[in-house]
Amino acid sequence: MPCTVIVGAFWGDEGKGKIISYLALKDEPDFCVRTGSVNAAHTVWLEGKRYALHMVPAAFVYDKCRLLIGAGANVHVAKFLEEVEATNVKNRIGIDQQASIIEEKHSIQDKSNAHLKGIGTTGWGVGPAIEERVRRTAKLARDIPELKPYLTDVALEVNDALDNGKSVILEGTQGFMLSLFHGTYPYVTGRDTSASAICSEAGVGPTRVDEVLIVFKSFMTRVGAGPMPGELTKEEAIKRGWFETAAGTGRDRRSAPFNFEIAKRAVKINGATQAALTKLDSVFPQSRGARNYEELPSEAKQFITEIEKQTGIPIVLIGTGPEALDIIDRRK
Ligand code: IMP
Ligand code: MG
Numbered sequence: 001m002p003c004t005v006i007v008g009a010f011w012g013d014e015g016k017g018k019i020i021s022y023l024a025l026k027d028e029p030d031f032c033v034r035t036g037s038v039n040a041a042h043t044v045w046l047e048g049k050r051y052a053l054h055m056v057p058a059a060f061v062y063d064k065c066r067l068l069i070g071a072g073a074n075v076h077v078a079k080f081l082e083e084v085e086a087t088n089v090k091n092r093i094g095i096d097q098q099a100s101i102i103e104e105k106h107s108i109q110d111k112s113n114a115h116l117k118g119i120g121t122t123g124w125g126v127g128p129a130i131e132e133r134v135r136r137t138a139k140l141a142r143d144i145p146e147l148k149p150y151l152t153d154v155a156l157e158v159n160d161a162l163d164n165g166k167s168v169i170l171e172g173t174q175g176f177m178l179s180l181f182h183g184t185y186p187y188v189t190g191r192d193t194s195a196s197a198i199c200s201e202a203g204v205g206p207t208r209v210d211e212v213l214i215v216f217k218s219f220m221t222r223v224g225a226g227p228m229p230g231e232l233t234k235e236e237a238i239k240r241g242w243f244e245t246a247a248g249t250g251r252d253r254r255s256a257p258f259n260f261e262i263a264k265r266a267v268k269i270n271g272a273t274q275a276a277l278t279k280l281d282s283v284f285p286q287s288r289g290a291r292n293y294e295e296l297p298s299e300a301k302q303f304i305t306e307i308e309k310q311t312g313i314p315i316v317l318i319g320t321g322p323e324a325l326d327i328i329d330r331r332k
Contacts, residue, residue, distance in 0.1 A: 003168045003204065004211045007195045008175030009266040011222040013246070013253065014215040015278030017042030017058045019317060020171055021324040024059035030166035031066045031158055032059030035201040036173030036191065037074035037102060037129070039122040041248035045322050052247040056083040056093065057171050061324065064092075066161075068154045071096035072191075072201025074129045075141055096154035096203075097142040102129040119187055120224025122249050127190035155203025162208055170209075172198040176266045177222075187226025195270040213316075214272035216263060216307070218283040221253040230256040241282055258283075258303075260310050267311040275311065277304065278319035290320045293328050 004023075008014045021044040023029065034057040041052040046061050053060075055076060057067040067089055069075060075095060084090050106125025110116050116127060132138045141147045158168055172193065177183045179193040191197065195212045199205070222228045223246045237243040237255040244253040266272070281288040284300035293301070296318075304315050318328040 002165065003162055003170070003209050004213055005170045005172060005195045005198050005209055007172040007198060007212060007214050007270050007272070008193070009177075009214050009216045009263060010175045010220045011177045011228075012040060012174040013221050013223070013244070014175060014217045015043075015276075015319055016172065016215050017044045017053065018278060018319060018322070018324060019213070019215050019276045020044075020058035020169060021046065021061045022317065022327050023169060024062035024065055025324055026329065027167065028062050029059060029065055029169045031068060031161050031168040032057040032171055033068045033070050033154060033158060033168065033202040034058075034171045034173070035070050035073055035198050036193070037124070037126045038076040038079050039124045039126045039189065039248065040173035041246070042171075042173070043247045044324065046324060051087065053083060053087075054248065055080040056087050056089060057169075059169055059171070060087045060089050066157075067093040068152070068157065068202075069093075069095045069099055070154050070202040071098040072197075072203075073099045074102045074126060074133075075099050075147070076102050076124070077144055077146060081146065093150060094152035094154065094157070095141045095147055095150045097140065097151045099141045100129060100133045101139040101141065101144060102126060103139070106132070118225060120226075122224075130190040158202060158204055159208070162204075168204075170198050170202050170204060176270060177262065182269055184226045187224065195272070211274060212270055212272045213274050213276060214267060214270055214313075215276045215278065216258070218277060218279045218303070219258055220256045220262070222256075223249065223251050223253050228254055228256050229259050229262070232256055241285070258307075260307070263307065264311055267313055272311075272313055274316045275307070275313050276317035276319070277307065277315045280318055281320050287320050289326060291326075291328055293318070293330060296328075
């Protein structure tokens, strides 16, 4: 899989961090490019330690992977430097010189704007930072002295790498239903979150992509306001073991059963070629820790077969527990 795009199917928090960390350990990709901004937290469990990454690509777990932040991304300087330290990736991480900068004033704008509060923004200021970029008054990574050691041309690095047969993961953030263009507007984030947009933010043309891997969770969750078909009460969510709080903001996540119509639409519009399904053990507890498909209870297998039938793509990775390696890998 020389060039793989990872995209979330729902409202974020599908478990992209887990899937990317697994692929990093298993496939040892040469490059991983993160897109989006600090509002998205990707959770990675490694050797019993939990990382909630807002800036550093989730493939950091493979120590030879070159980590990059694309030109379309918005960089929170303090968070970036803090995470570089925590993950010890100083010598192998780069930021595109044209990535824009998200500042404290943007966060204040997010928090003081009643309309944005109504949407339930994460409060990091990503929307206001993007507004500033569109106005063409934004600071870019190349304007920040502390970022000098990290500056690079990400698009050029990645395309040269692909020319030389290297493998690349393009790390999407958030989920398709939060897309500014294709999601539940106005209850969306400030950018397009689709597979095409992930390529655009990284600077990779559509003909260079080999696989679009869409990440489903076995049930759906959403933080913030906006429609959610089949939403459960908090009590019901707790009873089913589906109640979660957000990795980034600590807010309650709303939850609902897996929705086939949403899944089909997401597969179609993202041009997904394969899927991952996380948290199978939250819906079918007997699946916990399984690493072979044969070990799964028959209801779990039926659920997987039904998703494959309805979406028309194979589920190649199945998450059965929190650790990066708690995965059933059905790839050849
Ligand atoms: P904003 O992107 O911070 O402006 O938030 C807009 C909406 O997207 C809110 O409903 C947020 O809860 C949601 N959102 C933004 N980023 C994420 C994420 O990474 N995971 C889940 N929800 C998110
Ligand atoms: Mg998240």
